[in-house]
Amino acid sequence: MSVADKVRSPCVSICALDENDVCVGCHRSGDEITRWTRMDNEERREVLRKVSEREKRSLIHG
Template identity: 75%
Template sequence: MSVRDKVRSPCVSICALDEHDVCVGCQRTGDEIMKWTQMSNDERREVLLRVAERERRVLL
């Protein structure tokens, strides 16, 4: 698999974890951030679904 085919990180270079261990920039947990480079594309897509749900909650 080429680099071009990998699911890209949602990182926006605003790296700070809140009181729930969620990054205020990309909405991933500290654990998800640490494991990102070892994840398969399917695992990364699952994280991105959780990120989208967290973002929806923040906007409410």
């Protein structure tokens, strides 16, 4: 698989974990960030689904 075929990281270069170990920039957990480079595209897509849900919750709960 070429680099162009890989699911891209949601990183926005605002790297700070909150009290729940979730990045305030990309909404990935510390573990997801650490494992990202070793994940296949299916795992990455699952993380992105979780990221989307976390981002929605953060907008609702501020």
